[in-house]
Amino acid sequence: MAKYLISFPSGALLLSEEDLQAASDASHAVVEEAKAAGVWVFGGGIDESVPPVMVAGDGTVTEGTYPQTKQLEGGYAVLEVPSREAALEWAAKIAAACRCAQEVRAFHYDPAS
Template identity: 45%
Template sequence: MTEYLIYFNQQWVGDHSGEWFRSRAPLAMAVTREARDAGVYVFAGGLVEEVEEAVSVDATSGEVVFTDGPFAETKEFLGGFMVVEVPDLEAAKEWGGKIAVACGWPQEIREFKPQPNV
């Protein structure tokens, strides 16, 4: 089994009314329950939209430095994600499609590298 990250950038969500977002919540929760029931769910979560609340950590100087805000100036930032553990990319694409339909915005799917034995 392989783990896949299914995620979206906040900017892909688009502008919608509060009513529209509330109508999507039950659909997204249903897909999450379906993934749990199927035994493929690893973890999922949405992130706070205010990217200014991020904290960056950099230790490349040999010293750990914390800075308020995102590490890089960027036009897009992560909005939320789900990690699934499935047999292959085709299965991950199936779950990504379900999530895209439920949420109402695009998703991207990426395979995790295999975990080293520790």
């Protein structure tokens, strides 16, 4: 089984308050379906009210982030499924629920974990 990251940026959710509640309800239903299917690993949204920090190898903490991840926000799900095709099927369910397209990325398999 491979793990896949399915995600979308916050800016992709251009919904009215009413539609946002309906999307939230539909998304929670897909999460419950994924849990029941045994493919749900983890998911959630980035708390954009909490600024990111960088932690160096010596433990030094500084505010900010890598320049290329400055816009890291939105919602994420990690699923463990038997194939890329299965990941794409789940991404389609999430996209329909959230009412926005989803990006799908595969994690490298680590035999040591």
